[in-house]
Amino acid sequence: MTTLFPSRRIQILLPLPLQGVLDYLAPDDLALQEGDFVEVPLGSKRLQGVVWSMEPPPSDVPDERLKHIYGRFDLPALPDSLMKFIDWVAAYTLSPPGAVLKMAVSVPRAFEQAKSRTAYRLAVEDPEELTAARRKVYDAAVGDMPLSVRDWRDWAGVGEGVIRGMVKAGQMTAVEIRGEDSFPAPDTTLIAPSLSTEQATAGEHFRDLVRKDKFQASLLEGVTGAGKTEVYFEAVHEALLREDSQVLVLVPEIALTAQWLDRFKDRFGEEPVIWHSELTPVQRRRAWWGVIHGNARVVVGARSALFLPFRALKLIVVDEEHSPTYKQEDGVFYHGRDMAVVRAHQADCPVILASATPSLETLVNAESGKYDWLYLGERHGPAEMPDMHAIDMRKFPPASGEWLSDPLREALQQNLERGEQSLLYLNRRGYAPLTLCRTCGHRIQCPHCSAWLVEHKKTGRLQCHHCGHWMNKPRHCPECDSEDSLVACGPGVERVAEEVERLFPEARLAVMASDELNTPGEIRETVAAIVRHEVDIIVGTQIVTKGYHFPDLTLVGVVDSDLGLSGGDMRAAERTWQQLEQVAGRAGRAEKPGTVLFQTFMPEHPVIDALVSGDRDNFLEQEANAREQRGMPPFGKLAAVILSGADYNAVVTVARQLGRAAPRLTGVQVLGPAPAPLAYLRGRHRYRLLVKTEKQVNIQNVLRAWLDSIKISGGVRLQVDIDPVSFF
Ligand SMILES: Nc1ncnc2c1ncn2[C@@H]1O[C@H](COP(=O)(O)OP(=O)(O)OP(=O)(O)O)[C@@H](O)[C@H]1O
């Protein structure tokens, strides 16, 4: 094609996992700047991309060979700080920049002009009068956001008829919304709760940092129930006092933050803008538009919110910064907490990492003075830290097929009699983790994964927790065909709940696990029922550890404190301590004192000792020393290379090639290849290699040189995980 108009060469990044930017031509008279959204031809397709550079370096491709862009979208440009962040994340994680860009712009119909449409908003006067189904809808409402009938249906997990019925009954009102409708601004004039001295000191420190308007990372550490949220709300408030400012709060699991949202609304009069992967397309688009146009002032979201196009980010908060859910382990592998610090650096604003159980990585940075370190040593109000005790299961073994020891049973009984709430914690979904044949010893495995199938009694199924494969529980052993010979081994929450029902038939029981509580609405419902004290005993998995505040909950029993301690990776002890400290932290958060009982076969284990004695400093110091001696993070660097494929031989061949080509450099050590602990996952065989380097080594360069030297074929997928968190 000959050029009719004078044009210039620009570089476009497309949201595709291609290697880099592509050169295009743009007409001279089209006002363009870096960050602009444009439409371009690629092959036979029309694609949306972003102008990445207006001054591309010289290339061998002559202008005549280049294609012209079609045009520019009427959207604000992608902010410079986000473009830098995308490049940085791509380089750090060894991902194509386009794959990272995709996370920032994967918004349905982001580029179209919005059409107006009808949505419905709740107008319920007295929730007590609602039918059970309508109550579900009411409880599912997260904020005042109007939704379409279909979105309400999905969100609340009810039929469309329920929604239409509510509209008819005047319990919902119709509103016309446009995709780019702006969000109401938070109210900064409301009266704040009065802070304790230590809360106020920390709060003032953060206000100061926000006023300075510069990058600074801080650790906000405080015992469970210390009121960390109130304290970082001070910083949020200060940031909101600035015109057009934006704030990002990351939380580990957005579906579980109903209580947090209520508190935000109490403090700022409005709901924040919510961002996570399960938003409906309309919600997603509206939030994204709000952020790029600047009227979304506070966003609370999952890790992916880091890639939203904030124009004027003045503060980032990472709540529960220790949480493993911040790590993304597919596509672009990244750690949300670490990337939040980078994002803040590029936006030149403060970042607050909050936790009662900070990660070792963050503690090391706080200790070295790199991060500011604020500490809250006391619970808010009259609440005291709970009493913690270990129950030595060697001395109090439960009968076969039972899981609660006598001391724990007695404590439950007494708590029931006092009319207080108890929580039994076991981080295992389902009824039993293993089904075994009594006759031949056969264990029922997933055909697609090297994992046992987990029995779920409620559905009568055996289910794989990795790939979702399931089968009905058979009467006959699939191996030896004996009838009624299959037995359930070990406990899951359903089985513990069964034991509680047997022991305390009069107690009102709630099971909280991600199986039972699928929709966010149902989780919200259960949480509300617990707060209303319509539940006496809760049996739950790790989803109950997520920052909940139940004033009448005074007893926490950990069914198996040793789960996760044996045979684990380098973070097993740290992670177990964090989980147990967090779950223990649910006890006694208001006037009534709390007790925590840890059932364990290893009462002398350092983790149990740290919990019971409260001497976490000593425990964490030992953990840090052990890691330092082995050159493990944060004292050295680590990366995992994961190979997978349907063809076992192809995977092994590539793994061996990589092993042979492993770099032999000082300060660099390659471990493996070895079959992954989960050697077969979703129908793919898996091998792993670990690269460990000294801190000053540029591990990305080492990896690039090494991995580029190998040709990968036979359908083998290679994934790089910098700073791996899990090692399965
Ligand atoms: N200054 C205050 N005034 C009134 N209420 C407060 C104050 N500080 C904290 N609270 C209340 O105390 C409870 C515990 O606070 P919060 O949930 O923020 O603790 P936390 O430090 O985040 O604990 P965890 O780490 O266990 O989640 C909440 O119900 C909160 O509203």
Ligand SMILES: [Zn+2]
């Ligand atoms: Zn499976």
